[in-house]
Amino acid sequence: MDLSLSKEINEWKFKYPFLKKIWNLFEDFSNEVTDDDNPLHVVCDVIAAYYPEKINEYREFCKILLKNLENVSVSENKQESETEAENLEDHMDNNTRCTNLNRWLYYYTKIHHVPDEFIKQVFSAMYDVLTLWGDKIKYTKCIYESYRDDYAEPEDIIKLLTFVDNHDVIQSILMNEHSNVYDSCVNYINECDTIYRKLNTKHCGVNKSSDKKYIILCQDLETFKNSYTSLYIIPVIREKRTHFGSPQLEDKAAELQIHDVQVSKNEDTDFQSNPMKSKITTAVTAGIGACSFLGILYKVNRNYYIYRNITYLIFFILNDSDESVAFAYM
Numbered sequence: 001m002d003l004s005l006s007k008e009i010n011e012w013k014f015k016y017p018f019l020k021k022i023w024n025l026f027e028d029f030s031n032e033v034t035d036d037d038n039p040l041h042v043v044c045d046v047i048a049a050y051y052p053e054k055i056n057e058y059r060e061f062c063k064i065l066l067k068n069l070e071n072v073s074v075s076e077n078k079q080e081s082e083t084e085a086e087n088l089e090d091h092m093d094n095n096t097r098c099t100n101l102n103r104w105l106y107y108y109t110k111i112h113h114v115p116d117e118f119i120k121q122v123f124s125a126m127y128d129v130l131t132l133w134g135d136k137i138k139y140t141k142c143i144y145e146s147y148r149d150d151y152a153e154p155e156d157i158i159k160l161l162t163f164v165d166n167h168d169v170i171q172s173i174l175m176n177e178h179s180n181v182y183d184s185c186v187n188y189i190n191e192c193d194t195i196y197r198k199l200n201t202k203h204c205g206v207n208k209s210s211d212k213k214y215i216i217l218c219q220d221l222e223t224f225k226n227s228y229t230s231l232y233i234i235p236v237i238r239e240k241r242t243h244f245g246s247p248q249l250e251d252k253a254a255e256l257q258i259h260d261v262q263v264s265k266n267e268d269t270d271f272q273s274n275p276m277k278s279k280i281t282t283a284v285t286a287g288i289g290a291c292s293f294l295g296i297l298y299k300v301n302r303n304y305y306i307y308r309n310i311t312y313l314i315f316f317i318l319n320d321s322d323e324s325v326a327f328a329y330m
Contacts, residue, residue: 004111005030016188018173018181019166021092022100028071029104033063040066043125051118061114062122068104069126072097073142096165098142103158106147116146152203152213156195160224163192167227174237189228196224 009030013023033041044062048055072094092100105119123144130139147154163170173185203209204218232238 005108008107016184018169018185018188019162022162022166025092025097025100026104026107029064029068029101030108031064032060033067038063038066040070040129043122043129047118047121047125051115057112058114058118061112062118065105065119065122066126068101069123069142072101073126073140075138075140094140094142098140099165101142102145102147103162105144106154106158109148116149119146120144150213150216152211152217153199156199157217157220160192160195161220163188164224164227167230171231171234171237174231175234192224192228196221196228 006027009023009026012026013020016023041063044059044066047062048059051058075094108114109119123142127141147158151157170185170189173179173182176182179185199217200221203214204221208214208218
């Protein structure tokens with residue numbers, strides 16, 4: 001196994017143990033090939049010959065990559081239900097394995113600087129030899145994605161998309177505060193929250209870039225946001241939201257402005273003791289969640305909150321059926 005990459009994988013296993021399926025897969029991807037009798041290896045001799053200065057290094061890498069491609073794209077032609085039943089807990093479909101292979105390739109090539117063109121040739125060769133397999137083989141094509149060339153902020157995006165891919169695992173952990181990986185999972189979520197805020201502010205504001213990399217980045221951020229906020233639909237998780245950032249991932253400055261709003265005591269009828277309070281709170285929480293509610297109030301007209309010398313008024317109108325809440329402002 002490559003020692004440099006192995007060290008990184010061990011660090012990830014220690015820091016994020018709840019993602020062990022991915023780290024185990026990365027370890028498998030990193031293992032060297034011990035079987036030199038594989039007829040596919042002749043492909044590596046041909047491709048590596050175009051890189052005479054590194055022919056031995058690239059030939060060995062080609063063997064590893066072919067092994068990995070075979071593992072993520074080729075399986076016995078069984079019913080999918082049969083395959084899952086063999087090891088339900090560790091089951092990972094071929095498309096997900098392919099995605100993780102591309103992410104592993106990013107970290108591997110970050111260390112070894114294998115050219116993209118070489119990798120593309122190996123992927124293409126794997127597809128070309130498909131005709132050598134008979135009906136007993138089920139093939140799922142794995143397409144190469146270069147995180148280095150096709151993605152902006154690749155390591156941050158990989159971390160956020162890993163969150164999305166493992167949403168169910170994370171959700172399960174959050175529902176069990178006594179889990180031995182609960183704290184590490186919460187730390188991971190907070191790291192993802194911070195990354196989202198940073199990238200969204202930097203790249204996806206008013207002046208968005210027309211560069212394809214950044215269009216993809218903003219789409220991926222939206223995907224992460226949807227996955228992240230969906231956790232708060234679950235009551236047991238929503239109750240623990242103080243462990244994390246804002247469920248709606250709004251800018252921290254907005255939160256500070258909201259918390260800074262004060263209603264004059266001369267005009268206030270003490271909302272906390274108002275009999276309407278329980279109705280409004282119930283309706284808002286049922287509809288969009290308390291934090292979203294505050295976010296909406298802030299977005300209505302942020303100037304009302306930023307500049308205190310501007311008179312503002314917010315009306316909460318609750319109809320008799322308790323089914324709607326309306327907002328009006330001046």
